[in-house]
Amino acid sequence: MTEKHNQVGVLLVNLGTPDAPTSSAVKRFLSEFLHDHRVVDLTRWLWCPLLHGVILPVRSPKVAKLYQSVWMDEGSPLMVYATRQRDALANKSGLPVALGMTYGSPSMTDGIEQLQQQGCEKVMVLPLYPQYSATTTAAVFDKVAKSLKGRPLLPELRFVHHYHDHPAYQSALADSVRRHWDKHGKGDLLLCSYHGIPQRFADNGDPYPQHCEQTTALLQAELGLPDQAIMMSYQSRFGREEWLKPYTDKTLESLPAKGVKTLDIMTPAFSSDCLETLEEIAGECRDIFLEAGGEAFRFIPCLNDDEAHIELMATLVAEHTQGW
Template sequence: MSVAVPLGESSAAPAVPPDRIGVLLVNLGTPDACDAGSVRVYLREFLSDRRVIEDQGLVWKAILNGIILRVRPARKALDYRKIWNVERNESPLKTITRSQAEKLAADIADHEHVVVDWAMRYGNPSIRARIDALAAQGCNRLLVVPLYPQYSAATSATVCDEVFRVLADMRAQPVLRVSPPYYDDPDYIEALAVSINAHLAALPFQPELIVASFHGMPQKYVDAGDPYREHCVATTEALRKRLGLDASKLLLTFQSRFGNDEWLQPYTDKTIEELAKKGVKRLAVVTPGFAADCLETLEEIAQENAEIFRHHGGEHFSAIPCLNDSDAGMDVIRQLVLRELQGWI
């Protein structure tokens, strides 16, 4: 059956633009400035998340508002000032995450219908703002990439929580994919090994051993079923195998305790103190759980724990940089993204 076309009108169907795909890299977050007020805003959002502090009852709210948010912001602001990117007036985490997104966009530029952006779970740019921006650019498919190699409810899951909240308010929702944790991915392990070996080769000393320090977590969260410790162990064991080191030469520890609960052990600071007391003079620390250097690596490890080591008799200490936006680090992100985009590109 043919359909008559009115004189002067084309019979060709209107051009339909190809689907656009948004790729959103997400990291933890950062204050907007290194002053107490900005840190207070950031900490309030972070510590009010039920994934981070599961018991958000009246006692916790009293502690948070009556003590923590009165005392901690000024102290943490001083720590942020030690590592702040003064030129850009932002934290290194923001600088690095932006660069990761820009380099990824360049790496996959041949896929013209893919738009790469980045966000922070807490602080700015927010997940909501960047999803809205991707939607405004016509992205009706969305790949969210939590930049956490090891899964935990307090990191990966809370990214998903926020993404779901944003999508719940959208009438025209994009199709959604979320990349999985990559704690034992061969590309990730290889990148870590290459990075570690390159850093050690450039040092003026040879470390007696390496400490692999991961962000801590309350023990009760793992007892309740969080797989985070299991993932950290798997990363460390794979890295030991790749580097040819046994458990006495590549130690697994956990940093950044908060509050009075028991956290995952062994603790990084206590381990480093004991190593120095036992006569270890040369030490390197790697932080495989962080995709980008931040307060916990640049201040807590490279400065605070370095001082602990030297104070108790250690002499030479080196913090190995995160993968960041290095060639090896970008290889990991690119391969992860391209794998998760299969069927879409």
């Protein structure tokens, strides 16, 4: 067997994004996303009528307008950065790298087929979620398994579970904060805002909140910050049940009264800027903080295609493909 047909390939995975900032494209994307039982685990006979009868018709036009506000010349921010990450990682690692989104396109099936066409019989799956959660990382595993179902020849697989505690990730995060401080000065507080999940999921064994807490603690140590100079919160709750606390919006409302006038905020659970970081955090949350009496709200971008981020990915690939 030639080396070409024993090739190792990398499947780089993120959540996904609508193909266009239109109501119809957003509706297709949200439908696939919100049908995933990992994301919404309600009984289907209860959830599906609500989803298709109320949520999608009402939310799709609103979300489309939000996407229009952050859409880049090359496309959706998440896809623009994912493409840059793919190309940079391929160049850095010397291996074939393909994109596969959990929802939308390119699909996981598209990505795996692309790698197999390049002779890859071994595929390393790299979900770009530093902290593990059943709602994200496990959903990737489900989609990979589904994409391989029925195939006569399966590739050999390896799967990155999490990397929030990897020294290269922590170093990249800390460097991004230091660069921000060098350019804008140091605020009164650094707030790490993570995407939330229902508290019930954590109670049932999802380690996500522990991973988020570890991320914040390690970053604090890396930056040498005292306890009063850094904190964490959770954003994007949906529905009426209790989610992980403290909530980002409620936290932002309370900070100015506690003397925090200049805030630095970052989103360490996101590997790429997207609708949630650019519109919800950099937009909506800014308004909440300033209206509560804050004076300066400074958003620290995600790692995106930063050189240190690509170096981290290449390190993960090298570590997880040893012996191949």
